[in-house]
Amino acid sequence: MRSWPWTLLFHALFLQLAAYIVRPAAAYRALELGLEPAFLGLIAASFAVVPLLVAALVGRATDRGREAPVLASGAVMMVAAALGLFLWSSSLALLLFWNVVLGLGHLLSVIGQQSRVARGDPAKLDSAFGLYTFAGSAGQVAGPMFIVAFGGGRLVPDTQALFGACAASSILMLILTAGLVRSRPAFPPADSSAPANFRQAISRAGPDARRQLLGAMLVSMMVLGAVDLIAVYLPALGVERGIPAAAVGLLLALRAVATMASRLFLGVMVRSIGRAELIAASTALSALTVGVLAVPLPVPAMGAVLVLAGVALGIGQPLTMTVISLASPPGTRGTWLALRLSANRFGQSAIPAAVGLVAAATGVGGVFGAAAGGLALVAGLSWWQLRRRNG
Template sequence: MRAPAALLCHAFLLQLAAYIVRPTSAYRAIELGVDPQLVGLIAASFALLPLVVAVAIGRWNDRGHVKLSLILGGALMVGAGVGVHLWSESLTSLLIWNAVIGLGHLLAVVGQQTLVAQLGREKLDSAFGTYTFAASLGQAAAPLALAAVGGSAVLPDTDILFAIYTATCAILLGMTGLLPSAHNADQRLGSEHSLRSALQVPPTTQRTMTGAMLLSMLVLAAVDLIQVYLPALGVEREIPSATIGVLLAVRAAATMASRLGLARLASRVGRTRLAYVSTIVAGAAVGALAAPVPIVVSGILLAIAGFALGIGQPLSMSIVTAAAPAGTTSTWLALRLSGNRVGQSVIPAILSGFTGSIGTGGVFVVTGIGLLGTAAAARFLIADDL
């Protein structure tokens, strides 16, 4: 069955809040006179604690604490919202509050994905496709809040934005009571597994998990790189920022469209085949963005890339859920999230070091090659019978 409306609304609010507070924290740092080169530390602080505790939180959820994970995650995000609103007068305080927000976000995401995995076990592709669509909608709505508050000003009113973030998190926390409970059978199975035994799976399952996580990591990193480097490419080629904004919107719309039709695609093509074929298509389209083509062609390439990239995330969730032994689903989903955080941090950092020699267009070529390599790895690693 599809995830219920309350869970989808919860996913929307969670991503809306996260995508409001992260750029707002960067604006607050600029207000405080922080060196722009250090602003990137704010993004790193958001991912720091999840890298350390993701698997432990997954085990905690497998042992029957899904609802508590959701409540604690919402509470941490509300508390950090109050903190960042009232006590963020230095870079250090901003880093601390964003680390707490990152931890709360992880607790909530693992809880959400565990519920989706259980509620939609009979139709995983449909459930995760709809879930990620709701999350994408929240990510797309956040810039509207920034634009509404900022208007034509270079720096928006961060106090108002932090207040909006905190209010959103308060609604999120209040909605937690409307969410369904996790299945007791899965909780009993989860309590029987230690962390070591949960991660000790047959070689075929281990290869499948590795392939799904690698695919998820590279696809998410590619989306982030498009968001960062397409504006830079526009500056190089003297493309108006409004046009770049439209192109990014095309990519986002295509991504959401693919997630709504994911179940039909997976049933026709097959889950494993769809995973690597969509990544091949994404790699070719992203790499082609480096070519000096007309704007209309760039829009078509971004629509193709966005549609293909939108498949990777929910499909990797479905593959991990289907392959995970009973009682370990949350652990493996959390490990997948941890891999995503590594990809979001490490891959852009590595590419930024080579941008001077390969150019902005070269970043798209390298990203495309990386996606093609990931597709080949997924074809080899992920089992065909999922």
């Protein structure tokens, strides 16, 4: 293995570390500013709304071989947003603005990373995406541990220190980006047959491929939406139920560790169970475990539930990347991966906004019940699509 994949893996680690420090930290800062828990969905939506609009354009750029400027722009925006949150986040408007910048930088970085991974050996994509998402999960584990370090026994941690840690992680990612954009991938260059425009890229997929692509995007959207809700609303649930910030940080870290573990063995699980079957089963288990969080539980029981949820939620993301990489026609892989991210960002915008209404009516616990219902619906659709294809 050449040196560049390790650069990419650490790049993914520091990217997700920065994002998963900010997501709960922004929620805590909003609570400090007096925002009601029902409106925390605004924070989650601000991270996703602009990427929702530009993801397809960024995907077209990577299809044309412009990964280097995409990666560089993403890293610069991540640093700018992190420094902005550290220095100027004393109002809700500023908090929302810097979350928008952070979300756009995160999108550019992720599309650049995934486009590189997707151009690997098709027979090894499950393992490749598993390793890539494993590195991202390592950042998701480390992020909540900063809440433990800066929270102690308080209900609300030191948000200024958390934003400073995010800035440090973003700067490290920017340094790695300089090496990453100069390196030459150990796989073929971008496809020269990339369609001239977005409409041609979409029309290249036949009916069966399009069903697979849209199904994978739907699963990915709902799974990531559930992960995002846990990151944003678990701090609010802790405040509502009197759980110290340090315990909340440990719970978030447990979820991320379990996700990491599930991704180490994706290749083996796919060969034993089948890719489509594994996607459907893991989504169903996600629905069950996320729904249990709506019930008042002692902290150790919440930890056990979040471990199971982490395993289940960790499977869907890398496998849907593989499905899209294999089902997309030549020259359109970056576009379809970007559309998957666009669907993810739509979920991150619409789902928190919708469940925020649930929180206003039922309390924070109702958010997890609503998310479980959405996951159950998607799991049912996945099973139906699988039975239809097998039948």
